[in-house]
Amino acid sequence: MDPIVKQAYEAAKALYAQHGIDTDDVLRKLETIKVSMHCWQGDDVKGFLNADQELTGGISVTGQYPGAARTPEELRSDLEKAFALIPGKHKVNLHAIYTDTDEKVELDQLEPRHYERWVTWAKEQGLGLDFNPTCFSHEKSSDGFTLSHPDEDIRQFWIDHCKASRRIGAYFGEQLGQTCVTNVWVPDGFKDNPVDRMTPRKRLKASLDEVFAEPLDPSYNLDAVESKLFGLGSEAYVVGSHEFYMGYGLQNNKLICLDAGHFHPTEVISNKLSSLALFTSGILLHVSRPMRWDSDHVVIMDDELIEIGRELVRHDLLGTTHIGLDFFDASINRVAAWVVGTRNTIKALLRAMLEPVETLKKLELEGDYTSRLALTEEFKSYPFGAIWDYYCEAQGVPVREQWIAEVKEYEQNVLLQRG
Numbered sequence: 568m569d570p571i572v573k574q575a576y577e578a579a580k581a582l583y584a585q586h587g588i589d590t591d592d593v594l595r596k597l598e599t600i601k602v603s604m605h606c607w608q609g610d611d612v613k614g615f616l617n618a619d620q621e622l623t624g625g626i627s628v629t630g631q632y633p634g635a636a637r638t639p640e641e642l643r644s645d646l647e648k649a650f651a652l653i654p655g656k657h658k659v660n661l662h663a664i665y666t667d668t669d670e671k672v673e674l675d676q677l678e679p680r681h682y683e684r685w686v687t688w689a690k691e692q693g694l695g696l697d698f699n700p701t702c703f704s705h706e707k708s709s710d711g712f713t714l715s716h717p718d719e720d721i722r723q724f725w726i727d728h729c730k731a732s733r734r735i736g737a738y739f740g741e742q743l744g745q746t747c748v749t750n751v752w753v754p755d756g757f758k759d760n761p762v763d764r765m766t767p768r769k770r771l772k773a774s775l776d777e778v779f780a781e782p783l784d785p786s787y788n789l790d791a792v793e794s795k796l797f798g799l800g801s802e803a804y805v806v807g808s809h810e811f812y813m814g815y816g817l818q819n820n821k822l823i824c825l826d827a828g829h830f831h832p833t834e835v836i837s838n839k840l841s842s843l844a845l846f847t848s849g850i851l852l853h854v855s856r857p858m859r860w861d862s863d864h865v866v867i868m869d870d871e872l873i874e875i876g877r878e879l880v881r882h883d884l885l886g887t888t889h890i891g892l893d894f895f896d897a898s899i900n901r902v903a904a905w906v907v908g909t910r911n912t913i914k915a916l917l918r919a920m921l922e923p924v925e926t927l928k929k930l931e932l933e934g935d936y937t938s939r940l941a942l943t944e945e946f947k948s949y950p951f952g953a954i955w956d957y958y959c960e961a962q963g964v965p966v967r968e969q970w971i972a973e974v975k976e977y978e979q980n981v982l983l984q985r986g
């Protein structure tokens with residue numbers, strides 16, 4: 568252990584102890600928290616099934632940074648590099664288009680065997696896997712509709728794809744001994760004001776009922792549904808709105824996925840957790856960073872990330888909340904994007920765990936808002952960085968910015984060789 572890191576930790580530990588916070592305990596708890604790192608940051612949401620297809624569904628990746636993964640092997644190598652720079656053991660979130668198979672297979676025909684190599688790798692790496700049907704970047708979604716499509720055959724195709732996806736999720740869970748969260752997001756919506764807002768929602772509801780009809784062991788697979796306010800090309804109306812999925816999820820005991828970029832620009836998901844948690848058995852988060860729109864920027868330590876961490880910690884929601892990441896930036900090194908976003912998400916949880924929550928709650932209850940504000944502000948400059956550095960060192964990953972040199976070396980030796 569680096570003596571400077573150790574010394575700084577001991578000094579910080581003593582400061583936190585004055586407020587009854589046991590930093591060793593905090594780090595033991597932090598170690599148990601898994602973040603689901605999304606595979607699609609590694610190749611700009613292309614996947615391997617129909618890699619030539621244009622990215623559709625109202626999402627967009629901008630940037631030309633070299634080195635995107637072109638094969639499952641390359642993507643796994645990049646993920647391994649990122650995980651080597653992130654403390655803790657985590658999960659990888661796969662989209663259906665990230666098959667690893669020599670077969671040419673359609674989305675509605677997918678089977679667990681098309682992901683066997685991912686499972687073998689996840690076992691070797693001690694990682695969990697999550698899953699998502701891919702209801703975009705396909706000729707059958709070219710007019711912007713999938714599970715709510717008016718054409719029965721097309722709708723059935725997407726229903727069958729989502730059913731297949733749940734079985735793949737259950738296979739992941741059973742094989743890896745870690746529950747897989749399979750998250751359904753569909754882009755369906757209208758660019759301009761619709762006349763009939765209700766009928767597409769009726770069709771989406773009926774489709775979901777079919778998708779979820781098969782009972783699966785919840786210790787293997789948990790279903791989630793993800794809403795959205797608008798997308799590129801669905802600015803006026805999205806079928807799967809927040810109200811739609813909140814209703815559907817509550818009525819059908821599904822995890823409700825809150826994506827930080829899927830609401831009005833000033834609306835935050837942190838403020839939703841304490842309400843939803845009262846009525847759901849669990850929540851899925853897509854931690855992202857919308858900039859003026861659902862831009863999916865890399866997650867930074869901004870006010871909203873700090874607040875998400877606080878809500879999860881203060882209300883003891885870590886046991887029932889599945890934390891996933893969802894951003895894609897092709898203008899910077901993609902491995903670095905993962906590392907920055909994932910380290911920040913874990914660090915935000917640590918920051919929240921290092922706050923004197925009981926004292927603050929007591930002050931609030933007593934109506935001493937002056938002390939509540941003053942103490943909250945003072946804690947912003949408490950030395951959580953020293954605890955973080957110690958955690959990184961203890962977990963065998965680079966301390967502070969030392970990881971940047973490793974990414975640069977990997978870029979030279981691996982990413983730039985991809986042409």
Ligand SMILES: C[C@H](O)[C@H](O)[C@@H](O)C(=O)CO
Binds near residue numbers: 607626752
């Ligand atoms: C690629 C993901 O499925 C996608 O980002 C989805 O989760 C989403 O947030 C769409 O805006």
Ligand SMILES: [Mn+2]
Binds near residue numbers: 793826853
């Ligand atoms: Mn999302």
